[in-house]
Amino acid sequence: MSVFAWEEPALNLRLDRRRRANAIFTSLCLAAIVLAILFLAILLVEVLRRAWGWVDLQFITSYPSRFPAQAGVLSALVGSIWLVVLTGLLAVPVGVATAVYLEEYAPAGRWRDLIQVNISNLAGVPSIVYGLLGLGLFVRTMMLGRSLLAGALTMSLLVLPIVIVAAQEAIRAVPPTMREASFALGATRWQTVRHHVLPAALPGILTGVILAISRALGEAAPLITIGALTFVPFLPDGPLSPFTVLPIQIFNWTSRPQEDFQRVAAAGIVVLLVLLLTANAVAILVRDYHRRKVNW
Amino acid sequence: MAAASPQLILPRSGSRTSVRRRVSRLGDRAAFTVVLGCALVSILTTAGIIGVLLFEAVDFFREISPLDFYGGTRWAATFDPPSFGVLPLVAGTFLVAAIAMVVALPVALSAAIYLAEYAAPQVRSVLKPLLEILAGIPTVVYGYFALNTVTPVIRIFLPETNVFNALSAGIVVGIMVIPLISSVSEDAMAAVPRTLREGAYALGATRLEVATRVVFPAALSGILASIILAISRAVGETLAVTIAAGATPRLTLNPLESVQTMSAYIVQISLGDAPFGSIEYRTIFAVGITLFVITFIFNLLSEAVLRRFREAYE
Secondary structure: OOHEEEEEOHHHHHHHHHHHHHHHHHHHHHHHHHHHHOOOOOOOOHHHHHHHOOOOHHHHHHHOOOOOHHHOOOOHHHHHHHHHHHHHHHHHHHHHHHHHHHHHHHOOOOHHHHHHHHHHHHHHHHHHHHHHHHHHHHHHHHHOOOOOOHHHHHHHHHHHHHHHHHHHHHHHHHOOOHHHHHHOOOHHHHHHHHHHHHHHHHHHHHHHHHHHHHHHHOHHHHHHOOOOOOOOOOOOOOOEEEEEOOHHHHHHOOOOHHHHHHHHHHHHHHHHHHHHHHHHHHHHHHHHHHHOOOOO | OOOOOOOOOOOOOHHHHHHHHHHHHHHHHHHHHHHOOOOOHHHHHHHHHHHHHHHHHHHHHOOOOHHHHHOOEEEEEEOOOOOOOOHHHHHHHHHHHHHHHHHHHHHHHHHHHHHHHOOOOOHHHHHHHHHHHHHHOOHHHHHHHHHHHHHHHHHHHHHOOOOOOOHHHHHHHHHHHHHHHHHHHHHHHHHHOOHHHHHHHHOOOOOHHHHHHHHHOOOOOHHHHHHHHHHHHHHOOOOHHHHHHOOOOOOOOOOOOOOOOHHHHHHHHHHHOOOOOOOOHHHHHHHHHHHHHHHHHHHHHHHHHHHHHOOOOO
């Protein structure tokens, strides 16, 4: 007879089995993650492989064309940049102000809960529904037509919840002692927010801006709904100009049956991904610069 | 003699200090009005969505009875004579969403368990951002990938598959929502108190037993909420599905055939030029309000699950 329970052969066997189950499960879980990341890798490799030789200066500096070899992304690239800048100018101030209201001004209660629940619901509304809102409100009622401004207004409503939620988190992370010190010196609430809370929350707010920009750059469905064009052989000359953006241009090329246009679409995707990476990199650099300045 | 009590020094009215104070109070009030106004934008957005959708949809339902719309099994809005039974679009939408969940759930949940319970911090800090890139890729890119890579691979094994098919669309939408489920589920599992795990370990449980019988059930509300949100996202997904699943409204469960989702129909009409005020123009608002209500119910459900089944450890 054995002295210790774990020396019992039957128990030992069960423990072995349980340990083996654990080992198998661990490898399965790791395999799942690797599979997901592998998908990402295959996607990128496939796009790059098809775009190979199609992304060149001619592609960047040309307008769309019926001939794959002459087609380019110039109008879509410029349109995307216009749209993202306008969207940022509209969505960031409104989003940050909303976050300031919710975190610094609104008393806890029904009213604040209502706004908060409303924002999380808005975050779950499909993008195409925002397009219908833009079509009914900005294009028809406000008669902005199929313009950049109508597109940017629609897009800014779409990314607003992203900005608000990120800014709220950043503002909440500012220690209350900073506010109390400011109030103790006689500052008003706005002075406290303006000179202490917002500068301290800036890095977190910029994270929200990065997310919003990325979303606005990649989104096309609401712009198709408001009637953004798919063939634009000119550059937008102002906020009221007709326009197209990269995702719409890529969508247009992808829907064509010719194999060469699939190559052109892949080239467009490469330009879009590079633009996304650049926007992210710039915003991350700005954020880290500000983060180094803030310490408490 | 009484000790001199500290006196509050108030600026006389009209003095410089007083004016400055009044200006800053005025600024304070102005700032309050501005931030309140901005907060109202989000409320007005919701009101605007419901208002615009209802306004056009009501006109639509004046011509087509809601019974025909929600009970009809044939969608041929651009045909002559037209038929407005929305069920094929709804079925197509849910077929794609269901396939997406079959793809996403096993991968996302195992990934979440791995990241929350097994991964060393350094491994986690590499794997998690990589996984989240999946959510940052524009949906049009997924559509391209579905059409040019996923569908050809499917057709190697199942040659009868249509060029446009629900399976390929569902697979890429599934990949797209993996980070959505895994991130939120991982957060939910990370929020389970350490004491629960340590209690289980002290009783001799293996990591697998702790993960699946202690942490997973305790985090279930957050996990369920994330799954419901992912379904909602899959239902509303537009471009990838439009590119990959095609534009054939069809009441079918066969994933190898082309279907049309609600969002894809809206895109199809938006790309054409349906004249403003025509019945065709109004269909997209009727379909849109249906889509909005479905996703809205899912979002409410997700919040309710989170609140109803939240385990409190205080």
